[in-house]
Amino acid sequence: MTRRCGRHAVVLGAGMAGLLAARVLSDAYTAVTVVDRDTLTDVTDPRRGVPQGRQVHGLLARGQQIIEELFPGLTEEMVSDGANLGDVAGDLRWYINGVRxxxxxxxxxxxxxxxxxxxxxxxxRVQALPNVEFLERRDIIRLNATEDRGRIDGVVVADRDGTEELIEADLVLDASGRGSRTSAxxxxxxxxxxxxxxxxxxxxxxxRHYRMRTDPYRGDIAINIMASAALPRGAIAAKVDGDRTVxxxxxxxxxxxxxxxxxFHDFIASVAAPDIHDALQDAEPLDDPVAYRFPVSLRRRYERMTRFPRGLLLMGDAVSSLNPSYAQGMTVSALEAVTLRRHLARGREPEPLPYLRDLAADAIDRVWELMxxxxxxxxxxxxERTPAIRFGHTYVGLVQRAGTRDPVVADAFLRVIALVEPSESLMRPALMLRVLRHVLGGSSARPAGRPGTVKKGAPTP
Ligand SMILES: Cc1cc2nc3c(=O)[nH]c(=O)nc-3n(C[C@H](O)[C@H](O)[C@H](O)COP(=O)(O)OP(=O)(O)OC[C@H]3O[C@@H](n4cnc5c(N)ncnc54)[C@H](O)[C@@H]3O)c2cc1C
Structure with a gap:
């Protein structure tokens, strides 16, 4: 079978970005090989190559939409296997500044x-594609270049014994995560x-993971007590697979x-609303707490390069690694898969620099600025807190306050943080009027209060 853009594409890394890339490339290349250092087949536990996989991972609505489009029926399949599906604004409990x-x-x-x-x-799903092969337990050693260095024509990998092998490719896509060595x-x-x-x-x-003895969620699937300028600490509890709560x-x-x-427990007690702390009173811990440090968000500006070899593309954290507390990383990878698909639809090998510029413009710029x-x-x-940023802080603060009273405003705000709508959508005149009406008409709902200051189980708005 010959596909439009070439014979063989190799994807470096089988994280979320690599998997989504392989799915899209499989429509355009005769064969796709995905290389990863870990054992992957039948692995359902956190793995060494993705240490962040032990931490909570929320999939934003925009990412969920794209992933469902790429793998029709996946959402239903996951739900029948134990994932939880809900409405972003209806089944998640959001606290901002301690107010719901x-x-x-x-x-x-x-x-x-x-x-x-x-x-x-x-x-x-990717493994089930007939033209995709996984090469597990292989370390990516280096990109191979043609003699004139104008094209990447393969990748050298090593197995666990250190034996090196060159895998030739028409296209190499680096999705090996933040530690990617492509720039070097x-x-x-x-x-x-x-x-x-x-x-x-x-x-x-x-x-930490728990088993809840009672249902502290009262039907909700997650509680997100967001950090704020006044109290830069947050906590999230979510029902996950295996009848567990993360x-x-x-x-x-x-x-x-x-x-x-x-x-850990004391820290949870110190966030802006008591719900999660209360829920833990009757919960059975299933493991020990595991810490992860994320010192800096990192963006590699490949789109600004003026020279770049043919046959090489990048995606995912290898390009931008974002503050994870906004849960944007996997959705950015999904948006990038859409950009890749658009370039492949032209019926020829994607040109790296135009692709990288579109990746920045379509998938990264807006999210990076939001972050x-x-x-x-x-x-x-x-x-630098420019006047535009200061205005944004003030206005978003008003939106959040109004959102504690007005479901239309809350919905508009959540659509922006779910990356379904751009932040400019909050500036629609009709919405601004609603915001002003609530702000001028009175203050937001009362804060939920810290543990001990709010009656346990008190109804929330
Ligand atoms: C603490 C934390 C929490 C996060 N929470 C969220 C969240 O809630 N929602 C969200 O959308 N995103 C979240 N993210 C971001 C998310 O994990 C990533 O953005 C997303 O998974 C895309 O990553 P990736 O596939 O590019 O890289 P990775 O997930 O890092 O995958 C890279 C892959 O490459 C392989 N690899 C790397 N180097 C080599 C090598 N030399 N040889 C062979 N294989 C190699 C690794 O084994 C791995 O499989 C979080 C990140 C962190 C750090």
């Missing part, structure tokens, strides 16, 4: 499961150093949740 957003029905799905569960379901390899091949943008956040995550606490700029059980704007709302975070 008004519940509404957005019509947007959210799926809660562990990261390994999601990844293994997507991987099973390009320098070795005589290309300029890619510009890197780093945004310090000093984030610490700690996660609980993650996070803090920024070195204020990290401890990984000992008591310290920077949100990070700068925390007083200690370094960076």
């Amino acid at each position: 957003l008004r519940r509404s029905r957005s019509g947007l799905n959210t799926l809660t499961s562990s990261r390994p569960f999601l990844e293994s379901h997507v991987r099973a 390899r390009l320098v070795e091949l005589g290309y300029p150093q890619v510009e890197e943008e780093r945004r310090k956040i000093g984030l610490g995550y700690t996660t 609980v993650t606490a996070y803090g920024i700029l070195g204020d990290h949740p401890p990984a000992d059980p008591e310290g 920077i704007g949100s990070d700068l709302a925390y007083p200690g975070v370094e960076g």
